[in-house]
Amino acid sequence: MTVRAEQRVIEPRPWLDSIRPYHPGQHAASDDGSLASNESPLGASPHVARAVAKAASGAHHYPDPLAGELCEELARLHGVAPEQILIGNGSDELIFLLAWAYLAHGGHAVCADPAYRMDEISSQVVDARLTKVPLRDWTHDLDAMTAAEADIAYVVNPHNPTGTALGLPAIECFAADSKARLLVVDEAYIDFTDDPDATTAIPLAREGRAVVLRTFSKIHGLAGLRVGYLVADRRIVATLRKIRAPFSVGALAQAAALAALGDPGHRQAVRRHTLQYRRALTELVTRAGYHVIPSQANFVLVQAPDEDALITRLAAHGISVRPGSALGLPGTVRMSVPTAKGLHLVEQALA
Structure with missing residues (x-):
């Protein structure tokens, strides 16, 4: 007679029960x-399809683990060293890397309310505390956020879902006055502002005073290929490289991003x-x-x-x-x- 072994059941970590799933x-x-x-x-861009078709012939090879050519191109674009750029599987992967590195096991993040859902979910996944500060006049209440003694302060600029934006002077004042240890500015929609150069926090990232997130999903139309990047201090990039999956951005996505950059x-x-x-x-x-x-x-x-x-x-x-x-x-x-x-x-x- 065969005795059927009792089925073993493992339960997820208890803090995961509170996560509200993301619904696209x-x-x-x-x-x-x-x-x-x-x-x-x-x-x-029409250049993208041609670049992807060409790259597909090498689909049996692993991709460049750090997307070196793309890093070089973005470094030139933003006036930073390649070591200040990290490419990710969409900016969402980079948000999770930041949470694992700087919020895990009891960290504290502050953001606007409503939050960008990935900022919220990634904080919950790593068992961090999240302080959500209500918007004021449909935009970030930076004065209220300044007082939070957090590990990360998230500023989504322009904000999603309101579409409102803060100018660089406001971000600079927040960077100087905030009690948060790390400022993360998500600029997924920066290209659609009236004056991107006067809005972007890239100058702060260049100086190591902030992390700036960008994506190829919006202005470049590569949402289906999942390419994002961040600009930050070299030490932050080095830390995130250690915990990032080595081949998270595929060869076709890297080729597409390079082609998109080549078509201003x-x-x-x-x-x-x-x-x-x-x-x-x-x-x-x-x-x-x-x-x-x-x-x-x-x-x-x-x-x-x-x-x-x-x-x-x-x-x-x-x-x-x-x-x-x-x-x-x-x-x-x-x-x-x-x-x-x-x-x-x-x-x-x-x-």
Whole structure:
């Protein structure tokens, strides 16, 4: 007779029970109607497909573990040493690396409320304490955040989901006055601000006074390939390299990112389109009777007391958007900047 062994069950660490899973935006039936995920309305540079096809012939080789060529290119772009750049599998991987290195086992982070979900989730995963400071006038309340004696202070600039942005002088004052030991500025949407050069915290990262996160998902349209990077003090980069998976960024993604950097014309076209259609979308939604939070990103946040009614109205015309209740701001709806056809769909839905 065979005696069946009792099934062993292992329980996850107890602090993981409190994590609310991340739920991404949903795609609509058409790309033009998919306004839930802040994807590039113009897609990637045509150079990207050619670079990926060429790189695919070497798919049997492991990729460069540190994406050296891409690091060199980004170092030139930002005026820093290559040792100050770390490439990641999207900026989300880098957020988790920062949490593992500087928050694990009882660390403390401070951020805005609502937080970018990956800042929140990564803090919970490593059993850190997270202080969320409510927004003031739809933007970061840096004065209140300054008082938090934290290991990391997260500033998402422009903020997601409001789209509001702080100028570099405000970030510099916060860096000087904050009691946090490390300032992390997430600039996923920096290219869509009215004046990126006057907004970016790269000068602080250059001096080792902040960590700046960037992504290829937005302005470059590489959301499906997962490439991000950070600019920081060499010591921080060296620490994160030790705990980063050695091949986390694939060869095709590295080739795509290099091709995207090599096409500044496409990048400028995406920026022009975004600024033009952000204004058009804001005017259209405002004429329909809604209030729109002034945005510096590739999306707008619409105040809608009955958000379900607005979401249903848009869905009837093949448009998907992001409910504010899923982003920590009930009574709002976040809409990505659309294509020309997408804007027409919105116009029909709100007519």
